[in-house]
Amino acid sequence: MVVKLADRPIWKSGVTLAIIAGVCTSLVAFTWQLTADRIASNKREWLERSLQPALAGLFFDGSVTESMITIAPPHELPGSEAAIIYRVYASEEPVAALFVVSARDGYAGPIRLLIGITMDGIISGVRVLEHKETPGLGDRIETTKSDWVLQFDGHSLKDPEAAGWAIRSDRGQFDQLSGASVTPRSVIKAIKQTLTWFEANSVAVFAAPAEVEDGTEEDNK
């Protein structure tokens, strides 16, 4: 039995729907045309820009993101996923390496860190890229919330010595965050581990061929 919806035949509704769908699709396609280039350049720019803070005070040239390599797990760097390294040059001489690694034992999941280390093994900057720490307590590792993460600038494995790489309440040299001790401990441990790894592998890092940055890292978030 045919249920009659209206006086109009149903194919007319179908045609209306198809026309509107066509118009809407064109609208999206048109907007995409207008914005695609800008979105792609925004992505590249954002990546470059988010890497800059870890290179404070260093002279370098060229695009940092073009010299990326990834180290697949298992590796000796912090984190269970692939580690990303951007190599920084000045007049084709290695200047520093930027590490994107994960501190695994944060209070609430891994903390994604950006760590810049010069060829002399000195920290040029640390930034937190991603984390799930408690708002108001552990999230003060972000630069927008406090300056905590800036205290590592200029330090190396020799300054302080091994035992000093801890928060003060653990007899270390670095400030803690009141109300959150798991977070700073895990960040400090990851930084120290990265410094140690780079000291042993710096030649191999700069010998490896560069990979093509396709922006998938950002999309995977």
Added chain:
Amino acid sequence: MATSLLDRFKSGLWYDNPGLVQLLGLCPLLAVTATFVNGLGLGIATLAVLIASNTLVSATRRWIQPEIRVPIYVLIIASLVTCIELIFKAFFPDLDRSLGIFIPLIVTNCAIVARAEIFASRHAVGSSVLDGLVMGSGFTLLLMAIGTFREIFGQGTLFSRMDMLFGGEPVRGIVLAENGWLLLVLPPGAFFTLALAIAAKNVIDRRRKESRTTIPRRARTLNR
């Protein structure tokens, strides 16, 4: 229907506020209002979608058979949200990252389909644009109010990260206190704040109703 412009605005911003009275679109309202800038950003995006969808629904209302109107509203709203998302990604990339999934989720904001069904499908284009403007502004103002409250008391700042909308270096905003009441930043704080806002509105409405009935009497006694 000869309601004045003022009445239309009063209705959208206060008496029929989509968030405060109709309680529509609560998912984004509660989820993103931890800071002022997030509330403002999502508010503007929703406002833009609402005006555009009201315009399109109203402009096509004569050709749309009633039995297929809902799929057509969904098509129109989904396309517009995709366009807005692309525009945000192109021009406000930081805000887009901060609002994350809630930009595409505007598509599920029932305030928008409600205005299409209740208003735009029955009124002329001009009137429907105005409806989108007032209802969208009402929603945006509520998002801003809740964002302001939660940011001040939850985080101790105001207008932090305004650079996401206006460009420039990341800013911490006006720092009023180093810390705030954590609960307000977390999801339950959103529910408490909305509840306070609704309660405040009801109290104000009742006061005004009472004063309207008592003031003339008082005026009479003074005249005597």
